[in-house]
Every structure is written in C-alpha cells, then in structure tokens.
Amino acid sequence: MSAAAPLLRMSGITKSFFGVQVLTGIDLEVRAGEVHALVGENGAGKSTLMKILAGVQPADSGTIELDGAPVSFAHPLEAQAAGVTTVFQEFNLLPERTVAENVYLGREPRRRGLVDRAQMVRDTADLLATLGVDTIAPDVKVRALSVAEQQVVEIVKAMSFDARIISMDEPTAALADHEVELLYRLVRRLQERGVAVLYVSHRLKEIFDLCDRITILKDGSLVDTVDTAGITSDELVRKMVGRSISALFPQPREGTRTGDVRLAVRGVGNHMVRDISFEVRAGEIVALAGLQGSGRTEIAHGLFGVERFRTGEVYVDGKRVDPRSPREAVRSGLALVTEDRKAEGLALNQSVAANARLVLDAVSPRRAGRGARRIPEILSSLELAARSGSHEVRFLSGGNQQKVVLAKWLVTDPGVIVMDEPTRGIDVGAKRAVYELMRDLAAEGVAIVLISSELPEVIGMADRIIVLHDGEISGELPGGSDEEAVMALATRHDALEESA
Known part of the structure; x- marks a missing residue:
C-alpha cells in the first residue's frame, strides 16, 4: 500500500484513571481503505484508545485529526456524525425490532411528521446490497438472526452514518468458524469502498489474513507500527509479550507420568x-481437533450429560458412568470448561468468590462451605488479577x-477436565497462564x-491428537505433528469425495 496521507492521525494520546497511567503518548495513523490491526495483551491500552476515538x-492530552483537520469528540454521537463508528463485542441491538428499525433507531426517516417505514426499509436494503449481503431482510426481527448476522447489522448501522472509519473490537470472538468468512468478506468490501477499518483481535491468523499494517501496544505504550508483510507471527508475539510463540x-513438568486410564470412551454416539x-x-493431555461441525463440542456435551450419548459406554x-445431567457428571469426577464463558460459564453480575463456588453450591450444597475454603488458595495459584473476592466478574x-471459570471447576477436585476452547478471546499472556495450569494439572494426575x-x-x-471429521474419528496423531498432517485428516473425507 502506498504511503498516502493518513485519514486518521492520533498523536501523543495520554490517559490515566485514578492516578494509574493506562496510555502514554500513543501515536496512531490509519489510511483510507486500510485494515489496520491494533494488538497487545489485555491491559495494553487497546480498548481505552478505541473509546477515546469513539468519544x-x-x-488527558494529545490530538486527533481527521483528514488533516483537528477534531474532538465529547460523545459517541459526535464521532458518528464525523464518520467514526465502533462495533464493540457487546452488540447494541434491540432484539424485538427489525433490522431496519435497529439501523435507523432514533433517527428514522420521516414524511409529514410520521416515520416513513417504507423509506427506512429501502435505505437499509441499499446498505445491505452495498456490502454484498443478500441473506438478511430489512424487515426481519433481530432476534431471528445468528450472531454473525447481528454483527452484519451493526456494520450496516455504522455505514448508515456514512462511516469513514470503523473500529471492530474482537469481531470474531463469538463467531463460529464458518461465520468468520462472512466477516472477512465484509471487511474486504469496506476496504474496497475506501473505508478504514481499525481491527482489534487476539487471533493472529486474522491479523495476517486481513490487515495491511499492525500497531502494537504494551503496558499502555507504543511498541511499533509495522507492515504485516514485513513481520512474522513469531516476531509479532515477541513484540507483544517479550517471548516467542514456541515459548x-x-x-511437561518434570516428573509428570502417564498413569492409568482415567477416561475411557467406547463406541459412543448420538445424533451428531x-x-x-x-x-x-492420568497426566495426559489429549486434543480433539477438527473443523467446525466435526463433532468436538458434541462429544464434550455428551460426556457431561448436556446431550446424552444414545450408544456406547463411558x-x-x-467405573461406568452415564451422566443424565451436568450435576451427575460432576459427581462422577468430570469437569467441563465451556466454550462461551460469558453465556455458560459465569454469573457476570456476581462476585469472584460467588462464581468460584457456583458448581459447589449446585452439586454439593451441604458440603459447599467446606470445599469453598480452598477458593482463596486456588485463585492465588491462578494469579487472578482482582482487588478482592468481592470484585464483580464483569469488570475483569x-x-x-x-x-474464575477454571477456579470454579478446580475446587471440585475433578479427575477428568474437558476444556472446550479454553483460550478463546484472551490475550497471549493469559493463554500462557492457562497452559501452565494445564501442565500443573497433568503433573498432579488429572x-x-x-x-x-x-x-x-x-x-x-x-500428547496425542484425535482428529474428527463429520462426526467420526478420521485419525490419530502424536503431539507435535505439523498443521498439514492435522488438516489432511480433518479434510480427508472431502478429498476422497472430490476424487471419487
């Protein structure tokens, strides 16, 4: 990409909260038609910088220029009026209203003093067509849409403000693998129209697939801005956290031993x-790998009694177990770290301490008090960054x-832990902490x-990789196998069908 004059220039941006410096002299330039990544660990300052841009x-200090002219946004509506919009992780949509009503909420077109619904539908249809979306009707209610489609509505709403810059905060965090492609297409379409996209994500693959340049923050300071083509993923991680991907x-912890079989699954099946x-x-980590829809999560749900197996034995x-509910699964020595921690794993408005004893209270209420005595020790071992156990989880x-999700399961002292996407949506440094915990648990015989x-x-x-495809095991590989070998098994049936 040629070095065109920047559409957006943020210079010397500084911000502190209660005397704690969270941004120190940040410079950021974004060009029209550019997809620009903003990366860094949690606490690096990404969200604060985006909120300053969004009004x-x-x-505290610093300047913002749009097309060379200084701007200052005291409210998100001022930013939107200038063509600067943000699509946050938590969508701001009303489920009982239509797509068109959500897009033009509070600024509906009017005719003779009344809302012109026909015009609103036409304008929304035009915006959807502009983005190449033909699967969403303007008059359908938002509650009937998938998460990916709701995200499209948020982007369409941004475009209705004649957006010139759209910031996207972890846009694929809640998307299934097959839905990510839709987002890719939308980002490319925005880029073609000259819209600048500021893209925040922990997923390195997306950064390298979509972004032209990358700005790296660490501890509230600017580390570097680089061309994506001029940096490797290993170099990027090193700039973000000070260590390489391999690190x-x-x-495995010294002394870790593979012991007796703790979980045996024999010929199980259900509708998936x-x-x-x-x-x-004992002491082993076995991965279930495969493409979206291959059956990985369905196996977890079957083991945990969410969706029971109809055939086979566990x-x-x-000891043979047949959990009819998650409560029975826990009593059998199983734990399940769910894929969606906000919807399935946490009570966001409750405290850290209350969340850490959720499972204990549900499964063994009479003995919960005794088991809860271990919670401070477990939270300490996890190096949880919270002021106290009374801190609300939603602010973490x-x-x-x-x-906290991990703590609520560890307090039950499980023999088998199923971890479904345990590092989804968390930064590189936090991932390392989860991996360290996995190694510790394996060393203890879990x-x-x-x-x-x-x-x-x-x-x-x-230690071993079991690869799934279309609800069946397509092969097994040792740990450390290369990605091509895993993908060959994950897509083997497709290849056979194509060659037939």
Whole structure:
C-alpha cells in the first residue's frame, strides 16, 4: 500500500484513571481503505484508545485529526456524525425490532411528521446490497438472526452514518468458524469502498489474513507500527509479550507420568457423532481437533450429560458412568470448561468468590462451605488479577474471567477436565497462564481433554491428537505433528469425495 496521507492521525494520546497511567503518548495513523490491526495483551491500552476515538472517554492530552483537520469528540454521537463508528463485542441491538428499525433507531426517516417505514426499509436494503449481503431482510426481527448476522447489522448501522472509519473490537470472538468468512468478506468490501477499518483481535491468523499494517501496544505504550508483510507471527508475539510463540507452550513438568486410564470412551454416539472411542490417561493431555461441525463440542456435551450419548459406554477411573445431567457428571469426577464463558460459564453480575463456588453450591450444597475454603488458595495459584473476592466478574478482563471459570471447576477436585476452547478471546499472556495450569494439572494426575480450533495450541499442548471429521474419528496423531498432517485428516473425507 502506498504511503498516502493518513485519514486518521492520533498523536501523543495520554490517559490515566485514578492516578494509574493506562496510555502514554500513543501515536496512531490509519489510511483510507486500510485494515489496520491494533494488538497487545489485555491491559495494553487497546480498548481505552478505541473509546477515546469513539468519544466514549476523553484523552488527558494529545490530538486527533481527521483528514488533516483537528477534531474532538465529547460523545459517541459526535464521532458518528464525523464518520467514526465502533462495533464493540457487546452488540447494541434491540432484539424485538427489525433490522431496519435497529439501523435507523432514533433517527428514522420521516414524511409529514410520521416515520416513513417504507423509506427506512429501502435505505437499509441499499446498505445491505452495498456490502454484498443478500441473506438478511430489512424487515426481519433481530432476534431471528445468528450472531454473525447481528454483527452484519451493526456494520450496516455504522455505514448508515456514512462511516469513514470503523473500529471492530474482537469481531470474531463469538463467531463460529464458518461465520468468520462472512466477516472477512465484509471487511474486504469496506476496504474496497475506501473505508478504514481499525481491527482489534487476539487471533493472529486474522491479523495476517486481513490487515495491511499492525500497531502494537504494551503496558499502555507504543511498541511499533509495522507492515504485516514485513513481520512474522513469531516476531509479532515477541513484540507483544517479550517471548516467542514456541515459548508460549510450556513443556511437561518434570516428573509428570502417564498413569492409568482415567477416561475411557467406547463406541459412543448420538445424533451428531458416531462410534467414537478413545482413552485419556492420568497426566495426559489429549486434543480433539477438527473443523467446525466435526463433532468436538458434541462429544464434550455428551460426556457431561448436556446431550446424552444414545450408544456406547463411558468409564471414569474404571467405573461406568452415564451422566443424565451436568450435576451427575460432576459427581462422577468430570469437569467441563465451556466454550462461551460469558453465556455458560459465569454469573457476570456476581462476585469472584460467588462464581468460584457456583458448581459447589449446585452439586454439593451441604458440603459447599467446606470445599469453598480452598477458593482463596486456588485463585492465588491462578494469579487472578482482582482487588478482592468481592470484585464483580464483569469488570475483569477476558483472561481473568477465564481464570474464575477454571477456579470454579478446580475446587471440585475433578479427575477428568474437558476444556472446550479454553483460550478463546484472551490475550497471549493469559493463554500462557492457562497452559501452565494445564501442565500443573497433568503433573498432579488429572486427565485433560483439550478441544481447540487453534492448531498451534493443539500441536503445542497435546500428547496425542484425535482428529474428527463429520462426526467420526478420521485419525490419530502424536503431539507435535505439523498443521498439514492435522488438516489432511480433518479434510480427508472431502478429498476422497472430490476424487471419487
């Protein structure tokens, strides 16, 4: 990309809260038609910088220029009026209203003093067509849309303000793998129209797939701005956290031994998976890998009694179990770290301490008090960054929220832990903490089933890799196998069908 004059220039942006410096002299330039990544660990200052740009918070010092002219936004509406909009992780949509009503909420077109619904629908249809979206009707209610489609509505709403800059905060965090492609297409379409996209994500693949340049923050300071083509993923991680990707995956603890079989799955199946058999021994980490829809999460749900297996048998420590509910699964020695921590894993408005004892209270209410005595020790071992146990979970970073999820299961002292996407949506440093915990648990004799869409994570952490395709096991590989070998098994059936 040629070095055109920047559409956006933020210079010397500084911000502190209660005497704590969170941004120190940040410079950021974004060009028209550019997809510009903003990366860094949680606490690096990304969200604060985005909120200053969006008019949510004022900077203590520094300047913002749009097309060379100084601007100052005291409210998000002022930023939107100038063509600067933000799509946050938590969507701001009304589910009982239509797509068109959400897009033009509070500024509906009027005719003779009345809302011109026909015009509103036409304008929304035009915006959808501009983005190449033909699967969403302007008059459908938002509650009927998938998460990916709701995100499209947020982007369409941004475009209705004649957006010149759209900031996206972790836009794929809640999307399934097959929905990410839709977002990719939208970003490319925005780029073609000359819209600048400021893209915040922890997913390195997306950064390298989509972004032209990358600005790296660390501890509230600017580390560097680089062309994506001129940096490797290993170099990027090193700039973000001071260590390479390979250093993210700790080696097994000295003295870790593979012991007896703790989990044995024999020929299980339900409406999503067929004839699944595998074993996990004490001290072992076994990964379930595969594409979206391959059956990974369905196996986890079957083990945990969320969606029972109709065929086959499951054994925990040699004893046959048939959990009819998560409560029974916990009593059998199983734990499940769910994929969506906010919707399924946490009570966001409750305290850290209350969340840490959620499972205890549900499964063993009479003995919960005794078990809860271990909570401070467990939270300390996880290095949870919270002022106290009374701190509300909703105010924690994604990485610290995930540590609370882990704590509520560890307090039950499980023999088998199923971890479904345990590092989704958390930064590189927090991922390392989760990996260290996995190694510690394995050293203590816990059997771990890891489900992950991140192949480097699967390869770097698993002792064995079981690859799934279309609800069946397509093969098994040793830990450390290369990504091509895993993908060959994950897509093997597709290749066979194409060659037939």
